Amino acid sequence: MTLETFFHENPRVALAFSGGVDSAYLLYAARACGAQVRAYYVQTAFQPAFEREDALRLARELGAEMTVLPLDILDREEVCANPPQRCYHCKRAIFSAILQAAAADGFDLVIDGTNASDDAGDRPGMRALRELSVRSPLRECGLTKAEIRARSREAGLFTWDKPAYACLATRIPTGEVIxxxxxxxxxxxxxxxxxxxxxxxxxxxxxxxxxxxxxxxxxxxxxxxxxxxxxxxxxxxxxxxxxxxxxxx
Structure with missing residues (x-):
């Protein structure tokens, strides 16, 4: 399947948007394919300010609608206790917030930027995505990180060479309270x-x-x-x- 086919079959989508390489290209591709897409950026204490600024800049440059959803992630004991499955609990909270906001805006499908290079066995948060029926077009279409960077560069996206960035919580050892x-x-x-x-x-x-x-x-x-x-x-x-x-x- 190609992204063109995906967006032809799913012309109205809500995008979980981080401002990183993958979701940035996915936002570009959705608009290039003529889909009606709205980006949702969930702001928590785990995201540094520059990520939000990058997301806002890209949405502005692409003329895309973007909604910022504040979320008090540290109010959730299962997250701030920092257990081995913290990422799962965090993803559940973030994507649940996006699903709720997207539904209120009339979107039935939420997508994210997981790509074909991401190892499902190495990403605890992927279980949350499956449980919440979040789809990953880049992964479904077999697009790797290298391909996404190359396509992003060709499209003129400033994110094409942006380094991979894991959230601030990953800097704190597992088991230590965040x-x-x-x-x-x-x-x-x-x-x-x-x-x-x-x-x-x-x-x-x-x-x-x-x-x-x-x-x-x-x-x-x-x-x-x-x-x-x-x-x-x-x-x-x-x-x-x-x-x-x-x-x-």
Whole structure:
């Protein structure tokens, strides 16, 4: 199946929109295929401000309708307790909010940007999508991450080379309670490192310390900007350490 076929068969869709590479291309494709699509961005404490700004910018550039739905995710014990299945509970909450808002706006189908490169066995949140009957056109059409980036570049989307970004909650070890303060410290720390020239990195919480993970090609930059990094991050962490392993999500 192609995206053209999907949107011909489903001409009215609500899109779970994050502002990332995949959902950005899906929004573009839906409009290019003539579908009536509305993007829904769920704002929680897990999303940094730049993600919302990217989402708003793309919707504006594409002339697409976008609704921002505030959600107090930290009000949910099953999420902020940070159990191994946190992602499942979080996805259930987020997509339930989208389904409710979309239904009120007259949309019967909700889609998301899961692609063919995403391993279902490695994505706890996918179970929530299946249970809520959320469809993933990119995955159904066999489009991989590399193909989506290439198509996004061809379409002129500024998101085509945007690094993959997992939510702020992934920076806190499983089993450690998630708080607004810990999330705010993480967001601030990562914003500070971005301003210092780092990209595609993580600042993880480890026993009150900031554990920095960067790509190998940016290790030299860590040493070059060492004093600035310490100055920026020490107000929020007990210590600042460098993890020599390549970062994960």
């Amino acid at each position: 708080t607004a303060e810990k999330l705010a410290a993480t967001e601030t720390a990562e914003a500070e490192l971005t301003a210092l020239g780092f990209s595609d990195f993580r600042v993880r919480l480890l026993d009150g310390c900031a554990r920095i993970q960067v790509r190998p090609e940016q290790l030299a930059l860590v040493l070059e900007r060492r004093e600035e990094i310490l100055q920026k991050l020490k107000p929020y962490y007990r210590a600042v350490v460098l993890d020599l392993e390549v970062r994960g999500e």
